[in-house]
Amino acid sequence: MSEDNDETQTAEETPVEETESQDKVISPEKAEEAKLKARYPNLGHKPGGSDLLRKRLQKGQKYFDSGDYNMAKAKTKNKQLPTAAPEKTEITGDHIPTPQDLPQRKPSLVASKLAG
Amino acid sequence: MQCGISAGKGIQLEGPGGDMQWCFSQVKGAIDDDVAEADIISTVEFNHTGELLATGDKGGRVVIFQQEVENKNLPQFRSEYNVYSTFQSHEPEFDYLKSLEIEEKINKIRWLPQKNAAQFLLSTNDKTIKLWKISERDKRPEGYNLKEEDGRYRDRNTITALRVPVLIPMDLMVEASPRRVFANAHTYHINSVSVNSDNETYLSADDLRVNLWNLEITDRSFNIVDIKPANMEELTEVITAAEFHPHQCNTFVYSSSKGTIRLCDMRVSALCDKHSKLFEEPENPSNRSFFSEIISSISDVKFSHNGRYMMTRDYLSVKIWDLNMENRPVETYQVHEYLRSKLCSLYENDCIFDKFECCWNGNDSVVMTGSYNNFFRMFDRGQRRDATLEASRENSKPLQVLKPRKVCTGGKRKKDEISVDSLDFNKKILHTAWHPQDNIIAVATINNLYIFQDKVN
Numbered sequence: 001m002s003e004d005n006d007e008t009q010t011a012e013e014t015p016v017e018e019t020e021s022q023d024k025v026i027s028p029e030k031a032e033e034a035k036l037k038a039r040y041p042n043l044g045h046k047p048g049g050s051d052l053l054r055k056r057l058q059k060g061q062k063y064f065d066s067g068d069y070n071m072a073k074a075k076t077k078n079k080q081l082p083t084a085a086p087e088k089t090e091i092t093g094d095h096i097p098t099p100q101d102l103p104q105r106k107p108s109l110v111a112s113k114l115a116g
Numbered sequence: 117m118q119c120g121i122s123a124g125k126g127i128q129l130e131g132p133g134g135d136m137q138w139c140f141s142q143v144k145g146a147i148d149d150d151v152a153e154a155d156i157i158s159t160v161e162f163n164h165t166g167e168l169l170a171t172g173d174k175g176g177r178v179v180i181f182q183q184e185v186e187n188k189n190l191p192q193f194r195s196e197y198n199v200y201s202t203f204q205s206h207e208p209e210f211d212y213l214k215s216l217e218i219e220e221k222i223n224k225i226r227w228l229p230q231k232n233a234a235q236f237l238l239s240t241n242d243k244t245i246k247l248w249k250i251s252e253r254d255k256r257p258e259g260y261n262l263k264e265e266d267g268r269y270r271d272r273n274t275i276t277a278l279r280v281p282v283l284i285p286m287d288l289m290v291e292a293s294p295r296r297v298f299a300n301a302h303t304y305h306i307n308s309v310s311v312n313s314d315n316e317t318y319l320s321a322d323d324l325r326v327n328l329w330n331l332e333i334t335d336r337s338f339n340i341v342d343i344k345p346a347n348m349e350e351l352t353e354v355i356t357a358a359e360f361h362p363h364q365c366n367t368f369v370y371s372s373s374k375g376t377i378r379l380c381d382m383r384v385s386a387l388c389d390k391h392s393k394l395f396e397e398p399e400n401p402s403n404r405s406f407f408s409e410i411i412s413s414i415s416d417v418k419f420s421h422n423g424r425y426m427m428t429r430d431y432l433s434v435k436i437w438d439l440n441m442e443n444r445p446v447e448t449y450q451v452h453e454y455l456r457s458k459l460c461s462l463y464e465n466d467c468i469f470d471k472f473e474c475c476w477n478g479n480d481s482v483v484m485t486g487s488y489n490n491f492f493r494m495f496d497r498g499q500r501r502d503a504t505l506e507a508s509r510e511n512s513k514p515l516q517v518l519k520p521r522k523v524c525t526g527g528k529r530k531k532d533e534i535s536v537d538s539l540d541f542n543k544k545i546l547h548t549a550w551h552p553q554d555n556i557i558a559v560a561t562i563n564n565l566y567i568f569q570d571k572v573n
Contacts (some may be wrong), residue, residue: 015541028457033406035460043406052410053351054374057323060217084388099216113146113155114171114179115202 125224136482136555137571138518140511142197144181145564147509157560159547163227163235169197169558170237172563175433176206176293178239180250195556197567201250203292218243224309224320228331236295238318241411245320247296247331255283272310281549301327301337301420308358314365321358325352326370328382332551341370341380356471357417364423371428375412377437395426395437397444407459407468415471420480421552427483429474432456434495449495451503452487454525454536467541478553486545489534491521507545507566508558517571 026034036045151160154175161170169181182200207502209218220241228236234251249505259281259490264270304322311318319340320327326341341358345351353374366382378391399408419426425446428435432453435445451472455462462468467488474485486492487504504521511518518545524533547560 027403027405029403029407029459032457032459035465036406039460039464045474053323053354054348056354057351059305061215065549110154111172112171112175112177112179112202113563114144114157114173115199116146 127154130289138505138557138568139571140513140516140518140566141556141569142567143507143509143512143564144179144197144567151563154485155563157547157563157565158221158564159225160549160558160560161225161227161237162549162551162558163237164229164552166553166556167201168227168235169549169567170201170225171560172205172220172225172239174219176204176208176220176222176241178203178222178225178237178248186236191569195569201290201292203248205239205246205248205294206244209243222279223306226309226311228311229315231315238309240306240309240320243299243302243331244263244305245298245309246294247298248259248292249295250290250292253289253291254285254287256286257281258284259299271320273491296331296334298334298337301329303538307356310360312360312365319358319360319368321355321370323354326358326368326388327354338386340382340386342387342389356414359417359419359426362419362421362423369417369419369426371414371417373413374409375414375430377414377417377426377428379439393439395442397435407463411459411464411467416473418474418476420476421478422480425480427474427476431468431472432475434483434493436483438498441455447497449493451485451493452479452491452523454523458536464542465541467544470544470546472544472546473548475548475550477550477555484548484550484557486548486559488541488544489539490543490545491523492545492559496546505568507561507564507568512566515571518568 129289145157152175154173154177156174157171158174159170159172159448162168163170167183167185169183171179171181178485180200181197183195183197186195205222206220208220210216211218216243222239222241222391224238224240228238228240228247230236234249237248237250239246239248258265259279261275261281262270263278280495298320302320302322302325304324306320306322308321309318316330316332318329318331320329320337321341324342324344325339328338328340330336343353343355343357353372353376356371356373358368358370361369367379368382369377369379371377377395379393379395380388381392384389384390384392399412414428414430416429417426424439426437426439428437428445429451432455433451434449436447436449438446459468472486474483476483481498482494482496484492484494492507493502493504504523505518506521519532522529522530522533522534523539529535543561545559545561549558551557557568559566559568
């Protein structure tokens with residue numbers, strides 16, 4: 001249903017009680033927040049902040065940096081490189097990737113099922 | 117386009133979504149539940165006449181459907197959309213320098229207005245925009261002097277006379293070819309492209325920047341918005357969508373993850389970091405919770421066809437803004453308010469980050485957006501009515517009228533209602549499109565495309 005915005009009140013707001021006693025009537029949103037904080041006590045207070053955003057900006061990043069590379073180099077000094085193509089997740093940290101080792105992402109050769 | 121009113125008689129079908137009764141028309145895609153990643157539909161767009169309907173998927177493929185025009189005078193005018201062309205637009209890439217995997221998923225398709233016999237569209241993945249030309253070939257030359265029909269060269273000794281090759285009709289062949297590739301202009305992931313009304317330029321937007329391109333020039337792009345902070349630790353918001361005004365070629369808007377929309381005028385300065393207008397609804401600070409900012413993030417912004425309004429979609433609602441009023445929207449529609457008491461689990465399963473799109477009908481009287489459980493919502497602005505409909509194979513008999521659906525929030529669940537806890541959050545409708553003139557809609561579930569039509573078209 002539509003609401004013409006005459007006031008700035010949102011749907012879940014309960015007016016008077018909240019100012020008198022914060023615990024009396026909790027909005028569903030705040031109840032959900034309490035639930036989340038109970039499950040994850042270490043959750044930071046900046047939900048929409050830089051951590052979340054930076055994770056979003058880094059989507060698709062496969063390997064970390066030269067530190068990762070050097071760690072892997074140190075670990076594999078006495079190890080042999082695995083011969084089979086490793087899983088995507090194993091590639092960092094334990095093994096120095098080369099372009100040949102990367103899982104080849106080939107374009108789908110199959111036609112879209114929408115066209116079928 | 118009149119909704120269900122025939123001239124003189126005033127026949128109106130009372131039903132959900134105002135005077136419209138939606139009927140199943142077609143469904144495209146595989147029936148089986150085992151969905152391959154590549155088949156996930158990522159964008160749906162009608163062209164400017166509505167004759168063509170394009171879809172893009174996670175596998176980088178584009179499928180274009182064409183409307184077969186039947187006799188419009190028939191009482192049950194049904195136009196079918198059939199496959200017109202399909203091609204691989206983008207392929208997976210790996211940026212070795214940045215150690216970045218570049219998905220081939222098509223994020224957006226935008227059609228150019230038709231200028232000649234061919235059709236053009238822009239399709240983009242996270243990093244590269246491509247201009248595709250789709251052209252028809254229905255004639256082929258026959259009677260070359262030096263070559264046989266199969267291409268082999270004729271034996272010179274057998275050529276005794278000169279002939280003029282002629283063009284003979286052949287079966288229609290639709291060819292798609294990439295005419296321009298606009299690459300290397302985006303450090304972050306492209307979320308929008310928008311063609312300008314001047315038909316010469318277009319914008320592309322990523323998380324932090326908006327670039328302006330000339331459709332003819334691929335090696336140069338002008339940066340018109342840059343919200344990257346000097347210190348990335350200070351990053352507080354990202355750009356989520358951007359669009360050019362439908363008529364004013366100097367005006368565009370971009371939305372943010374904090375629920376604001378900025379309108380920019382390119383005549384003011386080359387770099388539009390200073391907005392001309394800032395649209396933001398004030399929030400009651402006592403209502404603020406951990407989820408407030410996340411659910412206020414705008415996932416889509418669309419100008420109305422008449423250019424006087426714009427619509428934004430955030431996680432729980434659709435808002436209509438008058439371009440002349442910045443301090444609050446003029447209309448707010450709740451899409452699925454019952455999810456507010458489920459935000460904790462929706463955060464845990466990442467659904468709270470789902471990016472729903474929204475669209476206007478041809479005369480800006482009705483807006484539509486998707487939801488979960490393969491439900492989609494329509495809001496009739498004039499009639500002040502709304503409807504919840506479902507795209508499912510069970511309701512896919514030809515011309516079957518869609519029954520309105522209802523989600524039960526309270527205790528007692530009525531027959532035919534579905535409780536909030538029974539909703540399938542994997543069945544999400546993120547992409548919907550409305551024919552520019554007629555009451556024909558395209559609704560994409562995860563891997564199927566449904567086409568519905570108004571009964572009295």
